[in-house]
Amino acid sequence: MKAAVLGAGSWGTVLASLLADNGFAVTIYARNPSVAEEINRRGTNAKYLPEFHIPDGVGATTSLEEAVSDREMIIVAVPSHSVREVARAAAPHLRGRPLVVHATKGFEPVTLKRISEVLEEEFPPFLADRIAVLSGPSHAEEVARRSPTAVVVSSKSRETAEAVQSHLINNYFRVYTNPDLIGVEIGGALKNIIALGAGLSDGLGFGDNAKAALMTRGLAEIARLGMAMGARPITFAGLAGVGDLVVTCTSRHSRNWRAGYMLSQGKALEDVLAEMGMVVEGVKTTRAAHRLAQSYGVEMPITAELHAVLFEGKDPSQAVEDLMGRGKTHEMEEIVEGWLNLLGG
Ligand SMILES: NC(=O)C1=CN([C@@H]2O[C@H](COP(=O)(O)OP(=O)(O)OC[C@H]3O[C@@H](n4cnc5c(N)ncnc54)[C@H](O)[C@@H]3O)[C@@H](O)[C@H]2O)C=CC1
Ligand SMILES: O=C(CO)COP(=O)(O)O
Structure with missing residues (x-):
């Protein structure tokens, strides 16, 4: 299975690593070329996670097209003010019916829309029921050391929430679903x-x-x-x-x-x-x-x-x-x- 993570900050890097632990081949979309190069060459992202070694199975690219085309799951982990811009740029390159999970905590600043509403507006209508949110108490620094963590996934579609739950859950990351x-x-x-x-x-x-x-x-x-x-x-x-x-x-x-x-x-x-x-x-x-x-x-x-x-x-x-x-x-x-x-x- 192939996944993409959009955003190479602390949460995006750790979620990519979690997916690699779960058997996914993961590509991180990094805006900054030096961050992509550091992830690919050294397996680190020192600015955000100083002592963390990113596991095999995670690569990075500065090409959004390369990151998102042909993926079973796409995780959006950029700040709330960047979600629309990134989603709009990614939309033309989407193939198939990937699960789209956002891990962003905020509202779109000007419109005050929830992040799933922004994604729904920017992504093709056939993906509307594939959009989910991942939330809950989860500091990247602790998930990085595989410390026990419990989170929640929600979506308009129960099938989508349960599919995301199955992909993310493991022995240090317990995922619940919630219909709300x-x-x-x-x-x-x-x-x-x-x-x-x-x-x-x-x-x-x-x-x-x-x-x-x-x-x-x-x-x-x-x-x-x-x-x-x-x-x-x-x-x-x-x-x-x-x-x-x-x-x-x-x-x-x-x-x-x-x-x-x-x-x-x-x-x-x-x-x-x-x-x-x-x-x-x-x-x-x-x-x-x-x-x-x-x-x-x-x-x-x-x-x-x-x-x-x-x-x-x-x-x-x-x-x-x-x-x-x-x-x-x-x-x-x-x-x-x-x-x-x-x-x-
Ligand atoms: N860090 C954490 O422990 C957790 C963070 N979150 C949420 O995840 C989201 C991201 O947080 P962090 O990773 O902590 O932030 P961060 O500040 O560590 O990283 C943000 C990343 O997004 C990238 N970015 C920003 N605008 C971009 C754009 N237009 N195109 C491409 N990349 C762009 C930045 O270059 C940076 O790599 C936030 O909404 C935060 O609330 C949620 C749970 C845990
Ligand atoms: O949402 C987060 C942890 O669940 C991260 O935000 P803070 O780093 O401000 O706590």
Whole structure:
């Protein structure tokens, strides 16, 4: 079986290696020729995964045509702002009916569309039921060392989700399926906002109470927007919801947490992003979620405060004070309502 992975960053490289472990011949599409050459010659991708040796069975190319033609499966692992451009360029070269799995956590910045919607628009209609999302708590650095990981795959088509599950699952990578495509995509995207907040909270010297509060109330607003956009509330109790939230808010590998921490130390956003050298999806997703919350009429106080800190120059300590000083409210009302709607509908 032959697969392609589009995007030679940390996640694309590790997913390609996972597929090679599962017996696939894999071609990574790398935009940067020196990265493709390093993967082919030395079996490394040192910028993103310093000590990782890419297994045999993985090669790289800078030709999108060579990467995608004649593949059983194509994994899209570029940042959310690049998905449409890459998909549009790949579309004319697709042959057969490959499974198309995206591993991108975010929304398209301008249109606010989910990534599977972008792929559906750019790929031929006969591939619409072959599109899936892979999400859940999965830092590339840990999958690289084959540390036990559990993730979730969703698609409009159960057959597609189960086919992807069969191709990706192995003894260190446990793959579940979930029929709620919208919820799985939204959980993976919105958790990055809360991770930025967790980094800020830790950097400001707040304790575990503060982080637990942020994660739990963060999950409440993720679920609130998710439900408004058509997700099932129960999805947010699973790997794409609470699972990913836990890993991203507590792991030293988290890019979004690290960015939040650096911001708390007084660094400017542009400097933080330049220093990271890797995509920090939560920044663009904060902007997207803030706009989505307004258009769906959903309250997202943590997201709104982070938006003010990132883009309106608000002092993080003031943001915390304003969050703590909000009017009194009830904890679970909207979630319970969502459940009741689900049970009734
Ligand atoms: N790193 C991780 O542990 C995980 C990342 N993800 C998600 O996967 C996506 C990619 O993340 P990472 O690999 O961490 O990012 P990264 O910053 O390590 O790598 C991104 C790669 O995409 C390439 N790229 C960007 N625009 C491109 C374009 N127009 N054409 C071709 N290549 C392009 C870059 O050159 C780079 O190689 C993000 O949405 C992220 O949220 C999801 C789960 C885990
Ligand atoms: O989505 C991820 C892990 O599931 C990676 O994002 P972070 O590196 O910000 O945690």
